[in-house]
Every structure is written in structure tokens, then in C-alpha cells.
Amino acid sequence: xxxxxxxxxxxxxxxxxxxxxxxxxxxxxxxxxxxxxxxxxxxxxxxxxxxxxxxxxxxxxxxxxxxxxxxxxxxxxxxxxxxxxxxxxxxxxxxxxxxxxxxxxxxxxxxxxxxxxxxxxxxxxxxxxxxxxxxxxxxxxxxxxxxxxxxxxxxxxxxxxxxxxxxxxxxxxxxxxxxxxxxxxxxxxxxxxxxxxxxxxxxxxxxxxxxxxxxxxxxxxxxxxxxxxxxxxxxx
Amino acid sequence: xxxxxxxxxxxxxxxxxxxxxxxxxxxxxxxxxxxxxxxxxxxxxxxxxxxxxxxxxxxxxxxxxxxxxxxxxxxxxxxxxxxxxxxxxxxxxxxxxxxxxxxxxxxxxxxxxxxxxxxxxxxxxxxxxxxxxxxxxxxxxxxxxxxxxxxxxxxxxxxxxxxxxxxxxxxxxxxxxxxxxxxxxxxxxxxxxxxxxxxxxxxxxxxxxxxxxxxxxxxxxxxxxxxxxxxxxxxxxxxxxxxxxxxxxxxxxxxxxxxxxxxxxxxxxxxxxxxxxxxxxxxxxxxxxxxxxxxxxxxxxxxxxxxxxxxxxxxxxx
Ligand SMILES: Nc1ncnc2c1ncn2[C@@H]1O[C@H](COP(=O)(O)OP(=O)(O)OP(=O)(O)O)[C@@H](O)[C@H]1O
Ligand SMILES: [Mg+2]
Numbered sequence: 001x002x003x004x005x006x007x008x009x010x011x012x013x014x015x016x017x018x019x020x021x022x023x024x025x026x027x028x029x030x031x032x033x034x035x036x037x038x039x040x041x042x043x044x045x046x047x048x049x050x051x052x053x054x055x056x057x058x059x060x061x062x063x064x065x066x067x068x069x070x071x072x073x074x075x076x077x078x079x080x081x082x083x084x085x086x087x088x089x090x091x092x093x094x095x096x097x098x099x100x101x102x103x104x105x106x107x108x109x110x111x112x113x114x115x116x117x118x119x120x121x122x123x124x125x126x127x128x129x130x131x132x133x134x135x136x137x138x139x140x141x142x143x144x145x146x147x148x149x150x151x152x153x154x155x156x157x158x159x160x161x162x163x164x165x166x167x168x169x170x171x172x173x174x175x176x177x178x179x180x181x182x183x184x185x186x187x188x189x190x191x192x193x194x195x196x197x198x199x200x201x202x203x204x205x206x207x208x209x210x211x212x213x214x215x216x217x218x219x220x221x222x223x224x225x226x227x228x229x230x231x232x233x234x235x236x
Numbered sequence: 237x238x239x240x241x242x243x244x245x246x247x248x249x250x251x252x253x254x255x256x257x258x259x260x261x262x263x264x265x266x267x268x269x270x271x272x273x274x275x276x277x278x279x280x281x282x283x284x285x286x287x288x289x290x291x292x293x294x295x296x297x298x299x300x301x302x303x304x305x306x307x308x309x310x311x312x313x314x315x316x317x318x319x320x321x322x323x324x325x326x327x328x329x330x331x332x333x334x335x336x337x338x339x340x341x342x343x344x345x346x347x348x349x350x351x352x353x354x355x356x357x358x359x360x361x362x363x364x365x366x367x368x369x370x371x372x373x374x375x376x377x378x379x380x381x382x383x384x385x386x387x388x389x390x391x392x393x394x395x396x397x398x399x400x401x402x403x404x405x406x407x408x409x410x411x412x413x414x415x416x417x418x419x420x421x422x423x424x425x426x427x428x429x430x431x432x433x434x435x436x437x438x439x440x441x442x443x444x445x446x447x448x449x450x451x452x453x454x455x456x457x458x459x460x461x462x463x464x465x466x467x468x469x470x471x472x473x474x475x476x477x478x479x480x481x482x483x484x485x486x487x488x489x490x491x492x493x494x495x496x497x498x499x500x501x502x503x504x505x506x507x508x509x510x511x512x513x514x515x516x517x518x519x520x521x522x523x524x525x526x527x528x529x530x531x532x533x534x535x536x537x538x539x540x541x542x543x544x545x546x547x548x549x550x551x552x553x554x
Binding site for chain 1: 239240242243244245246247248250253254255258265269453454456457458460461462463464465467
């Protein structure tokens with residue numbers, strides 16, 4: 001599903017976010033992306049979402065080689081992914097329904113489909129009664145669930161989550177995690193960046209570990225993951 | 237799965253969920269979100285555009301007047317007394333065929349005499365003469381483009397070169413005065429129109445720029461969710477068009493009112509220059525064109541803002 005081959009990402013003079021990173025993530029897997037702050041997790045996710053371009057190396061996602069991807073086809077590529085961030089990036093000027101409906105409007109869905117899909121997505125994250133609420137009136141966990149509903153409403157094959165539990169307490173983190181696992185079980189490939197140790201301890205899943213922009217061997221070998229990460233790690 | 241009441245209540249009307257409908261809805265919501273600021277901007281826009289619109293109405297009214305120049309600017313060519321009516325009329329039609337001449341009218345010696353007798357106290361005196369002393373004449377109306385002192389002089393010299401013509405007279409003084417005033421007004425109007433249109437463009441561009449900043453988060457989220465550039469930009473283009481359109485309506489309304497106020501004194505002025513019917517109201521189609529031009533201006537302002545100094549839609553987290 002995702003393939004990195006000797007990918008580096010530099011910012012300006014000497015700032016290195018990723019350095020010669022190679023790995024492969026299989027379709028249908030659930031992978032933790034771990035590493036200390038500044039290790040390059042967000043940068044890696046941004047490369048996958050084509051929000052940044054690698055300084056060198058090649059990236060292939062869902063069979064698409066990014067080197068040959070045209071700029072005008074990038075939006076269509078992004079529409080096939082769901083993205084969740086720590087700051088949930090909900091829009092405060094519209095209600096929950098319209099926040100969740102946005103990817104469908106962008107995707108050109110018919111009104112009837114918008115209604116049924118948003119209804120189903122809100123049902124899944126258990127927020128149907130809050131459809132008319134504004135994000136500011138919701139708790140952090142509820143907001144994050146709206147973000148998940150929005151990321152998944154267009155039924156993407158790949159979900160990128162960047163510390164979705166970063167602002168939440170342990171109980172809420174677990175709630176979010178269960179929700180993501182639920183989507184994973186329905187066939188969505190999930191790549192979840194986190195440094196939430198309790199989460200890593202509670203769920204023994206495949207791990208891709210970054211350290212100072214380099215890919216290092218997973219600290220804990222994946223056991224329960226259905227599609228374990230196949231490491232093709234950086235040549236050292 | 238049946239859709240619950242809470243969902244249908246939360247959903248807006250169907251029209252707002254297409255790409256274009258969404259853009260219009262966003263545009264309207266944003267405009268309504270800051271009613272005072274929006275109204276002030278629109279009013280500023282209307283006032284700024286009203287003067288150029290008024291000037292163009294006046295210029296068009298003056299242009300229309302150049303059409304009824306028959307009595308305004310003419311040359312009168314006096315013929316040799318030996319030229320008979322047949323030859324005089326033939327000469328008149330030959331002159332009329334020239335590209336720089338609009339029309340001609342031949343005045344026979346008899347007609348000249350009749351006119352002289354009717355209009356002059358000295359008419360009776362002519363009865364004392366045995367023969368009609370008045371020459372035939374051709375009244376020549378040149379094309380508008382020719383109405384300038386050097387061109388008129390050249391034309392007059394040419395006619396003098398014809399053997400049948402002994403004298404050419406024309407009075408340009410009042411025309412020149414009027415034209416001096418008109419061309420002064422015209423240059424002033426062009427300058428004012430240029431400056432104020434530019435001002436209007438900047439007002440709209442600035443509004444769009446502020447909107448871009450205020451809605452940065454929204455644009456970034458849309459970008460992230462796979463929106464094309466045109467989807468992200470569309471609400472801002474619509475905002476520009478809407479501002480231009482409403483500003484244009486206000487400007488047209490103000491200009492028509494101002495035109496009404498100016499009409500009476502302008503008609504008096506026209507009367508002083510021998511133009512009887514005064515200046516004409518602008519045609520409805522010209523008034524209606526103002527909002528459309530405003531909309532085009534707004535679109536231009538939005539496009540330049542979006543595609544030049546648009547704060548990038550780069551998405552960064554953490
Ligand atoms: N836009 C940027 N310009 C310059 N340097 C950047 C930029 N984005 C990231 N970096 C640098 O790249 C490195 C990796 O950053 P990144 O945000 O990917 O880390 P992270 O693992 O997500 O950290 P955190 O856990 O704190 O979110 C850091 O050293 C950071 O300073
Ligand atoms: Mg990060």
C-alpha cells in the first residue's frame with residue numbers, strides 16, 4: 001500500500017526531517033508510527049498525503065508512483081485518503097453535519113448520498129444527536145470523533161492519523177483507538193503517528209519507528225497485527 | 237438506513253451541497269457574518285464607482301449631441317452669380333459625395349433672396365434693384381471628425397480652389413469653445429475614471445485578501461481533504477463578483493440620482509450654446525451595464541488577488 005525507498009526530506013539549510021527512509025506498509029494493516037518529538041513522523045505523513053515532496057528517494061502509494069504524479073491529480077489522490085490531526089482542524093463556523101459533509105461536497109457526491117453517508121458516519125462515531133452542534137460546544141474527544149467521521153465519510157482505503165489522541169485523556173484515547181480499530185477491521189489501512197506510551201503498551205500492533213529522521217528497527221516486534229510490517233529498513 | 241430527524245435538521249438546503257452551491261453559500265454566509273463591515277465596504281465601493289459612472293453618462297450624452305450637428309457646424313460656400321441652379325445643385329451633390337462631408341444643401345439665388353427678404357429689414361431695399369444680387373450657396377455639413385480648426389481651414393481652402401466657389405465662410409468659435417470644455421472634461425473624466433476604478437479594484441482586492449486570511453484554516457482543510465484549487469478559490473471569486481455587482485448597482489443608482497440633479501443646470505448651459513434639447517438621460521441598457529461591469533471588475537480583482545499574492549495553501553501541523 002505504501003512504499004518508501006531511500007526517502008529524504010530536507011528543509012532549507014541543513015534541516016533534515018527524514019534521512020534515507022525505506023519501508024513498506026501492506027494494504028489492510030494497522031501500523032503505529034512512533035518516535036520522539038521531532039523524529040519526523042508528521043513529515044512522513046505529509047509526504048504520503050503529498051502535502052510535501054521528498055528531497056530525494058521514491059514514494060509509491062496504492063500503486064501510484066509519486067514521481068510521475070501530476071500536480072493536478074494530487075487532489076484526487078488526497079480524496080482517496082482520510083487524514084486526522086491532533087488539532088482536529090474542524091471548522092468552527094459550521095455545524096458537525098457540515099464539517100463531516102465537506103469531503104463529500106468536494107468529492108461531488110449527490111445530496112441524497114451526502115445525507116445517508118454523513119448520517120452513517122456520525123452513527124459510527126456515536127454522534128448522530130450532535131449533528132446540529134457546533135464544534136466549539138463539543139468535548140475534545142467528541143471533536144476528535146467528528147474529525148474521524150470526516151476522514152472516513154468518503155470511505156477512503158487509507159487513513160493517516162497524526163497524534164489523534166494527543167490532547168485527550170487515557171479514557172478518551174482508548175475510545176478513539178477502538179474506533180480506529182473498528183474501521184481497520186472493515187478494511188481500511190491505518191497509519192497512526194503517536195508517542196502516547198500507554199497506547200503503545202495497550203495495543204500490540206506493527207510499528208514503524210523513526211529516530212532523528214532515520215528509520216530504526218521496531219522496538220517491539222508486532223504480534224497481534226494481522227498484517228505485520230515488513231521492514232526494509234535504511235541501509236546503514 | 238432511515239435518516240434521523242436530527243440529521244435532516246442539521247443539513248442545510250440541497251442547493252448548498254454542490255461545489256457551486258457550496259461556494260455561493262460560503263460567500264453569502266461570510267458576507268452576512270460581518271454585516272456592518274460588508275455594508276461599509278459595499279458603500280465605499282458604490283461611492284467610488286459612482287463618479288466614473290456619472291462621468292461616462294455625461295460623456296455619452298455629449299457624444300449623442302455631436303450627432304445633431306447640422307445647425308452646429310457648417311460651412312457656407314458662396315457661388316459665382318454666373319452659376320445656374322442646375323450646376324449649383326450638381327456641385328452640391330458632388331461635394332456631398334466626399335467622404336469627409338456628411339450632407340450638403342443647395343440654396344438657390346431665389347431662395348436666398350426670399351430668405352433675405354423675410355429675415356431682413358433691408359428686404360424691401362432689394363426690390364429697388366433690377367437683378368437679384370445674391371449668389372447661390374451650398375451649406376456643407378462636414379463629418380464630425382473634420383470639426384477642428386485646421387481641418388475646417390483645409391476643407392475651406394479646397395472648396396475655394398473650385399472655380400464655381402468665390403467665398404467660404406464658417407463659424408467655429410462656439411464649437412471650439414464647446415469642444416475645449418468637452419475635451420477638458422473628457423481628459424478629466426478619463427483620469428478620474430482610471431484612478432477611481434483602480435481604487436475600486438483595490439477595495440475589492442483588499443476585501444478578498446482579508447477574507448483569504450480569515451479563511452486560511454478553511455482553505456487548508458479543503459486542500460487537505462482533496463479539494464482542487466478551483467474548489468478552494470471559487471468562494472473568493474464569487475465574493476469578488478458579488479461585491480462588484482452590488483457595488484455597481486449602488487454606483488448606478490447614485491449616478492442616476494446625480495445625473496438628475498445635474499440635468500437642469502446642464503440643459504441651461506447647453507441652451508447657452510445654442511443646443512435646444514438639452515442632455516439626454518442615459519439609456520436603460522447603459523445603466524444596466526454598470527453592475528455587469530462592476531461584476532467583471534470584482535472578478536478581475538479576485539483573480540489577481542488569488543493568483544498573485546495568495547497566501548499559500550500549505551498545510552503544516554504541530
Ligand atoms: N516546515 C518546516 N520547516 C523547517 N523544518 C521543519 C518543517 N517541518 C518540520 N521540520 C523539522 O523536521 C523535523 C521533523 O519534524 P516533524 O514535525 O516531522 O516531527 P514529529 O515527529 O512529527 O514531531 P512531533 O512528535 O513533535 O509532532 C523537525 O526537526 C522539525 O523541526
Ligand atoms: Mg508531529
